[in-house]
Amino acid sequence: xxxxxxxxxxxxxxxxxxxxxxxxxGIGDDAALLAVPTGEVLVVTTDTLVTGCHFPENAxxxxxxxxxxxxxxxxxxxxxxxxxxxxLAITLPDNDADFLREFTHGxxxxxxxxxxxxxxxxxxxxxxxxxxxAMGTVPVAQALRRDGARPGDDLYVxxxxxxxxxxxxxxxxxWPDAIEPQNQAIALERLNRPQPRLAxxxxxxxxxxxxxxxxxxxxxxxxHLLRASQVGAELNLDALPLSPALxxxxxxxxxIFALTSGDDxxxxxxxxxHARDAIARLPIPCQRIGCITEAxxxxxxxxxxxxxxxxxxYTHF
Amino acid sequence: xxxxxxxxxxxxxxxxxxxxxxxxxGIGDDAALLAVPTGEVLVVTTDTLVTGCHFPENAxxxxxxxxxxxxxxxxxxxxxxxxxxxxLAITLPDNDADFLREFTHGxxxxxxxxxxxxxxxxxxxxxxxxxxxAMGTVPVAQALRRDGARPGDDLYVxxxxxxxxxxxxxxxxxWPDAIEPQNQAIALERLNRPQPRLAxxxxxxxxxxxxxxxxxxxxxxxxHLLRASQVGAELNLDALPLSPALxxxxxxxxxIFALTSGDDxxxxxxxxxHARDAIARLPIPCQRIGCITEAxxxxxxxxxxxxxxxxxxYTHF
Numbered sequence: 001x002x003x004x005x006x007x008x009x010x011x012x013x014x015x016x017x018x019x020x021x022x023x024x025x026g027i028g029d030d031a032a033l034l035a036v037p038t039g040e041v042l043v044v045t046t047d048t049l050v051t052g053c054h055f056p057e058n059a060x061x062x063x064x065x066x067x068x069x070x071x072x073x074x075x076x077x078x079x080x081x082x083x084x085x086x087x088l089a090i091t092l093p094d095n096d097a098d099f100l101r102e103f104t105h106g107x108x109x110x111x112x113x114x115x116x117x118x119x120x121x122x123x124x125x126x127x128x129x130x131x132x133x134a135m136g137t138v139p140v141a142q143a144l145r146r147d148g149a150r151p152g153d154d155l156y157v158x159x160x161x162x163x164x165x166x167x168x169x170x171x172x173x174x175w176p177d178a179i180e181p182q183n184q185a186i187a188l189e190r191l192n193r194p195q196p197r198l199a200x201x202x203x204x205x206x207x208x209x210x211x212x213x214x215x216x217x218x219x220x221x222x223x224h225l226l227r228a229s230q231v232g233a234e235l236n237l238d239a240l241p242l243s244p245a246l247x248x249x250x251x252x253x254x255x256i257f258a259l260t261s262g263d264d265x266x267x268x269x270x271x272x273x274h275a276r277d278a279i280a281r282l283p284i285p286c287q288r289i290g291c292i293t294e295a296x297x298x299x300x301x302x303x304x305x306x307x308x309x310x311x312x313x314y315t316h317f
Numbered sequence: 318x319x320x321x322x323x324x325x326x327x328x329x330x331x332x333x334x335x336x337x338x339x340x341x342x343g344i345g346d347d348a349a350l351l352a353v354p355t356g357e358v359l360v361v362t363t364d365t366l367v368t369g370c371h372f373p374e375n376a377x378x379x380x381x382x383x384x385x386x387x388x389x390x391x392x393x394x395x396x397x398x399x400x401x402x403x404x405l406a407i408t409l410p411d412n413d414a415d416f417l418r419e420f421t422h423g424x425x426x427x428x429x430x431x432x433x434x435x436x437x438x439x440x441x442x443x444x445x446x447x448x449x450x451a452m453g454t455v456p457v458a459q460a461l462r463r464d465g466a467r468p469g470d471d472l473y474v475x476x477x478x479x480x481x482x483x484x485x486x487x488x489x490x491x492w493p494d495a496i497e498p499q500n501q502a503i504a505l506e507r508l509n510r511p512q513p514r515l516a517x518x519x520x521x522x523x524x525x526x527x528x529x530x531x532x533x534x535x536x537x538x539x540x541h542l543l544r545a546s547q548v549g550a551e552l553n554l555d556a557l558p559l560s561p562a563l564x565x566x567x568x569x570x571x572x573i574f575a576l577t578s579g580d581d582x583x584x585x586x587x588x589x590x591h592a593r594d595a596i597a598r599l600p601i602p603c604q605r606i607g608c609i610t611e612a613x614x615x616x617x618x619x620x621x622x623x624x625x626x627x628x629x630x631y632t633h634f
Contacts, residue, residue, distance in 0.1 A: 024358055028545070029463050030395040030529050031362035036353045041341055044436060045348035046404040046450055050443035078347040087363040089448040119361060122448070126367035131406040131448035133363060146346050212347050228345070
């Protein structure tokens with residue numbers, strides 16, 4: 001479809017009803033004016049999704065919209081932030097109204113679920129690429145950082161791991177064996193419409209000592225957390241939380257997916273032992289998968305014994 | 318060159334010395350933590366630059382870095398904001414260390430000139446594209462918006478207009494006549510290394526009634542300001558400020574460039590008549606180019622008489 005100018009696009013697809021007391025000035029001026037609540041700090045993150053790298057050429061526009069926001073909100077969740085505002089920079093090969101309609105449908109479905117407002121953006125012409133900058137707020141002393149893990153802390157991860165990795169293989173038709181339709185659906189839903197753990201992040205403000213989201217694979221992301229906190233960890237491979245889809249495949253592959261595949265967007269966090277009961281009562285299941293050690297390095301364990309795992313996370317370059 | 322991973326890139330090219338009391342947590346966690354000064358609001362804008370659209374294929378990496386930041390800082394200037402922080406999302410065809418070195422050199426040259434800190438980013442692989450989100454702060458009552466122009470206000474523009482438009486024609490080899498080397502240099506400098514008018518924006522906090530930056534051409538941008546303020550304007554074509562480069566070309570072309578070519582990144586603003594002396598003393602020359610009228614619409618004048626001008630600004634789609 002044609003005939004849309006830049007300002008038509010903003011008016012038709014990106015103007016939204018609703019009101020936020022903290023948005024002093026939204027879309028339409030040179031910049032937005034936003035009020036950070038007294039006593040809180042701004043939390044900012046940015047991530048780009050590019051065709052062929054972060055989603056396949058034939059991905060649904062709805063899913064692209066959803067995921068481009070989800071990966072950013074996941075970073076806010078990992079900081080314990082309340083998600084508030086986003087800007088969206090979208091580069092499109094042409095002004096395809098059908099694509100934009102579906103894209104914004106996915107984007108705003110997730111935004112509305114979490115009370116997030118679009119406050120600025122840019123539309124440009126070029127190969128499809130989406131950059132979202134997400135902003136939230138948190139009382140500074142309650143921000144969840146990567147560097148707070150202490151020896152003796154428990155190590156947890158939310159939800160289940162590796163599903164998106166399996167979904168990606170299915171999308172790429174790189175999976176040799178038959179997989180039940182309902183398990184395919186689990187894996188593809190996790191790949192295409194990840195749920196940022198914002199409510200969990202808020203709940204962890206008073207419980208976790210360190211936190212980050214799992215986006216590049218548990219093993220790699222955990223290594224970053226350990227390095228930032230200058231500690232080590234023992235990771236119990238028997239405890240890795242697996243969905244029915246992962247439980248249905250070869251256990252060795254399932255472990256590798258859970259450790260190394262990206263796009264999980266679960267929260268990886270540490271907490272003192274006395275927080276176990278409180279964590280067990282959280283609305284999102286969180287699995288205790290190991291403990292923090294004073295000795296640096298990451299030790300994998302099975303049946304209580306150290307095992308070697310030839311794993312590394314995903315690197316974009 | 319090869320061998321750089323994503324984390325190597327961040328460490329080598331994007332980690333910077335220095336300190337900012339308002340950066341509680343910078344690059345390296347899931348998100349940055351930033352303290353907005355008490356009594357001020359956050360000012361946020363985002364813009365993308367894409368090869369072939371915003372800069373030619375053979376543009377210098379230094380200039381791409383400079384300009385990708387400059388166009389965003391210009392939006393902060395237009396709001397009267399103090400520029401503080403930026404995030405940078407860069408998509409690159411490959412991990413070319415030479416490109417990154419020059420790109421970051423240009424980017425940080427401008428950032429350092431203005432005390433702006435990089436607080437987050439993302440590097441991805443794909444067709445070259447850069448999205449910057451710039452953040453600043455301003456006391457909310459002093460923010461310069463587009464909607465404050467009042468009938469009887471003077472209309473001003475800073476610096477000179479149309480130089481970048483001439484520079485673009487020179488770059489595209491679409492200019493038929495000989496142009497003196499020093500005039501070519503003026504035009505190309507304005508195109509490739511625009512100077513965001515941040516100091517002027519701060520000075521205008523107490524003087525201007527409305528303000529925006531000129532990025533899509535004076536005529537189009539002025540129309541947006543008039544619509545936001547629900548007023549009209551008389552624009553004196555004889556008063557358009559022209560550099561020596563524009564004064565040296567055909568006057569009819571010079572006027573068209575000044576009215577319609579993009580990438581000027583000057584400030585367009587309105588102010589009450591009693592502010593004339595204060596505006597005349599500003600360090601950046603600001604030219605009075607017309608006045609705001611109660612009657613809607615934009616009237617072009619030459620020698621005090623209305624004239625028709627078949628002009629429209631630049632639209633990305």
